[in-house]
Amino acid sequence: MINPEDLELIIALQHGLPLVSRPYAELGKSLGLSEQDVIQRLQYLKQQGLIKRLGVIVKHKKLGYAANAMVVFDIPDQQVAQMGQRISQFEFINLCYRRPRHDKLWSYNLFCMIHGKNRDMVLKQLQTLIEQCALSSYQYDILFSQHCFKQRGALYGTQKNSSLK
Amino acid sequence: MLLTALQKNLLNNYQQDFPLSPRPYLEIATTLGITEDEVLALFKDLSTQGFISRIGLVIQPNTIGVSTLVAMKIPAPQLHKVANIINQFSEVNHNYQREHEFNLWFVLIANDPPHLNQVLISIEKQTGFKPLNLPLLDDYFINLGFQMALDDKS
Numbered sequence: 001m002i003n004p005e006d007l008e009l010i011i012a013l014q015h016g017l018p019l020v021s022r023p024y025a026e027l028g029k030s031l032g033l034s035e036q037d038v039i040q041r042l043q044y045l046k047q048q049g050l051i052k053r054l055g056v057i058v059k060h061k062k063l064g065y066a067a068n069a070m071v072v073f074d075i076p077d078q079q080v081a082q083m084g085q086r087i088s089q090f091e092f093i094n095l096c097y098r099r100p101r102h103d104k105l106w107s108y109n110l111f112c113m114i115h116g117k118n119r120d121m122v123l124k125q126l127q128t129l130i131e132q133c134a135l136s137s138y139q140y141d142i143l144f145s146q147h148c149f150k151q152r153g154a155l156y157g158t159q160k161n162s163s164l165k
Numbered sequence: 166m167l168l169t170a171l172q173k174n175l176l177n178n179y180q181q182d183f184p185l186s187p188r189p190y191l192e193i194a195t196t197l198g199i200t201e202d203e204v205l206a207l208f209k210d211l212s213t214q215g216f217i218s219r220i221g222l223v224i225q226p227n228t229i230g231v232s233t234l235v236a237m238k239i240p241a242p243q244l245h246k247v248a249n250i251i252n253q254f255s256e257v258n259h260n261y262q263r264e265h266e267f268n269l270w271f272v273l274i275a276n277d278p279p280h281l282n283q284v285l286i287s288i289e290k291q292t293g294f295k296p297l298n299l300p301l302l303d304d305y306f307i308n309l310g311f312q313m314a315l316d317d318k319s
Contacts, residue, residue: 002229010229016219019205019212022187039185046185052223055183058176062215070263070270084305098303099234106236106267106297112306143263143270149248150260150271 002050009033009041010051065115067122067144071129072108074101074139080110086133087112092125108141119144168216171197175207176216183220226301231281232274233300236267237292244268247292256284267297 002010008031018026024042025035033041045051060068075083080098087110088096095113114129116122122144130136168176174197184192190208191201211217226232239247244262251257251271260271275281285296 007229010222010224013222016221017183017189019190019208019220021190021201021205023189024185024187035187039187043185050225050228052225053181054185054222055180055220056176057218057221057223058180059215059218063176081303081305084303088306094306096304096306097301098305099299099301102297102299106299111234111299141265143265143267145261145263147262148260149262150252150257152258 005031006041006045006050009038010045060115064117067116067119069114069116069122069126069145070143071112071114071126072141072143073110073135074107075110077109083133083135084110087129090125090129090132092116093129107139171199171207172211172216175204175211179220226304230274230276231278231300232272233281233298235271235273235285235288236297236299237269237294238267238297239269239292239294241268247294250291251288254284254288256281 009027012027012031017023020026022035024038027033028035028038031038042051042054046054060066073083084096084098087093092114093112094115095111097111098109099111101107101109114122114125116125123142126142130140175193179193183189186192188201190204194201194204197204208217208220212219237247248260248262248269251269252260254273256273256275258272258274260269262268263270273281273284275284285298288296
């Protein structure tokens, strides 16, 4: 479990690293931490794997990558880990997860996300993926996004104001 | 979209391993052969123009709180109404319409599993539709950011 000080640091970073000469010192001010403390904690959390990455978070859509599709496959359980790792190698893939099947409702267990500049590009990339990973014998489905109702980065530490009724 | 070589460099090459040193923007500036002020101005500009959302963290899923992906099958005429009900929950972050029989997809983040279940129950009660819960079981992706071919011609 994450300790409260680290959680505070992550929450303080949610709106981004300040664009000032010494951003880690600036970040530390509000938390009562020194610049060195902040840097060391972030390094540690990265090594631990809790922080998957620290860096520029781009807006795909604005950069011309307007099409995004979730592609789901039904892969036998014994092969899913190997296939997931293989799929993850392709540069147009930017998420790849195993999720549960649901009896009669949902038969797909491997989920990945393909971003492209347009629909054709996404479909071409999917074709490449299917050919190169020998996926043609498995059931799959492609779910293009049509409309975004809500999008924001994960907001941690805000769930206390739950809207539960 | 006209991006300069410097802007493309900042967009593609600093998505991971952003310098963890006292003056990270100076470190980048030195690599690129420009000044720290120029790097700061470039980032501010990319941010103002909406090309980047922030310089920030991507956290490993399910290490702080718990999250899940949820799918719902909603008749088209009711989709907007249901999506709006779901957006009211502070636990919801992405909420997308997708081209499929399961046409509404969103991500929930909660403090712990009981809280997450409560939200799923509330969503079913308030919308009248059953959510399909698809929690992450394994993550195969090693996040290297998103490398873009930012050629203006392609």
